[in-house]
Amino acid sequence: MSVPAAFEYHSATSVDEAISLLQQYGDDAKLLAGGQSLIPTMKLRLAQPAHLIDLGRVSGLSYIREEDGAVAVGAMTPYRQIEISDVLARYFPILPEGTSQIGDPAVRNRGTIGGSVAHSDPSADMPGIVLALKADLVAQGPNGTRTIKADDFFVGTFETALQPDEVLTELRFARPAARTGSAYVKLPNKASHYAVAGCAAVVTLDGSGVCTSASVVITGAASKATRASGVEAALVGKKLDEATIADAASHAAEGLDLIEDIHGSKAYRSQMAQVMAKRAVAAAVSRA
Numbered sequence: 001m002s003v004p005a006a007f008e009y010h011s012a013t014s015v016d017e018a019i020s021l022l023q024q025y026g027d028d029a030k031l032l033a034g035g036q037s038l039i040p041t042m043k044l045r046l047a048q049p050a051h052l053i054d055l056g057r058v059s060g061l062s063y064i065r066e067e068d069g070a071v072a073v074g075a076m077t078p079y080r081q082i083e084i085s086d087v088l089a090r091y092f093p094i095l096p097e098g099t100s101q102i103g104d105p106a107v108r109n110r111g112t113i114g115g116s117v118a119h120s121d122p123s124a125d126m127p128g129i130v131l132a133l134k135a136d137l138v139a140q141g142p143n144g145t146r147t148i149k150a151d152d153f154f155v156g157t158f159e160t161a162l163q164p165d166e167v168l169t170e171l172r173f174a175r176p177a178a179r180t181g182s183a184y185v186k187l188p189n190k191a192s193h194y195a196v197a198g199c200a201a202v203v204t205l206d207g208s209g210v211c212t213s214a215s216v217v218i219t220g221a222a223s224k225a226t227r228a229s230g231v232e233a234a235l236v237g238k239k240l241d242e243a244t245i246a247d248a249a250s251h252a253a254e255g256l257d258l259i260e261d262i263h264g265s266k267a268y269r270s271q272m273a274q275v276m277a278k279r280a281v282a283a284a285v286s287r288a
Helices: 015-028 038-043 079-083 086-091 094-099 105-110 113-119 126-132 229-235 242-249 266-287
Strands: 008-011 029-032 051-054 064-067 070-074 136-141 144-149 154-156 167-174 180-188 195-205 211-219
Touching (some): 015 136, 029 038, 064 086, 070 086, 079 094, 079 105, 094 195, 126 180, 126 195, 126 211, 180 266, 195 266, 211 229, 211 266, 229 242, 229 266, 242 266
Parallel strands (some): 008 051, 029 051
Antiparallel strands (some): 064 070, 070 167, 180 195, 195 211
16 A cells, blocks of 8 residues: 555644644644655555644744754754754764764655654654753643653654644754764664664763763664663773773663564564664764
């Protein structure tokens, strides 16, 4: 099946209008950002919304700007703008690095960071990177705006902490400390480029090379992007030589709700999570 089920199309011109439409149609409605995840899902009829609310004509949701010690990224900012942003390359190179691995140029020109994050596909790249950077996510609903920590945002497969009548409007990234390095590494599906297993790592070192902070997230291997707490604990307080990194990476699959499909068994994904963690942490340390 390659044709979506019948739906009614709505083109919102403001966030408030999108919220009103969500309130009106409830669970029968879906928000459309870049459409690079939702439209294929609809074509396969894995999603069959009766009402599609397009955010493409809502102004003011696509930007990258420095604000109060942080960088704010509008939810409708296309991947391509993230990929070429000098500001993000300076403070958060993991974002352009990860974005460059998404799909192909056509996908990156249309797909948006907010659309990917709100979709919460367990094999997508952005959820893991956003979680590793410990972003704050700003949602707007009928009662105003609220901020959701990335650690609280990703609930499960295609499930987030967003309420049914809320719109994700912005992602905020606190500027990192000195001597912070980051990296995103994945084993991609050759056809879709989604992650069979991937790892986003952010590491901060002190002047003597001891790890003072580590944020490590596994994507693709589990039912959602998941923090690898065991890896983080094994890194902090130590000088990160090859042996220490390898030992820490051996904990990458601990606590994961591993998935299994035609692309890999649970055992395979567990092993690949460890491999990707080792590579990502080593790259982040070399850049710190």
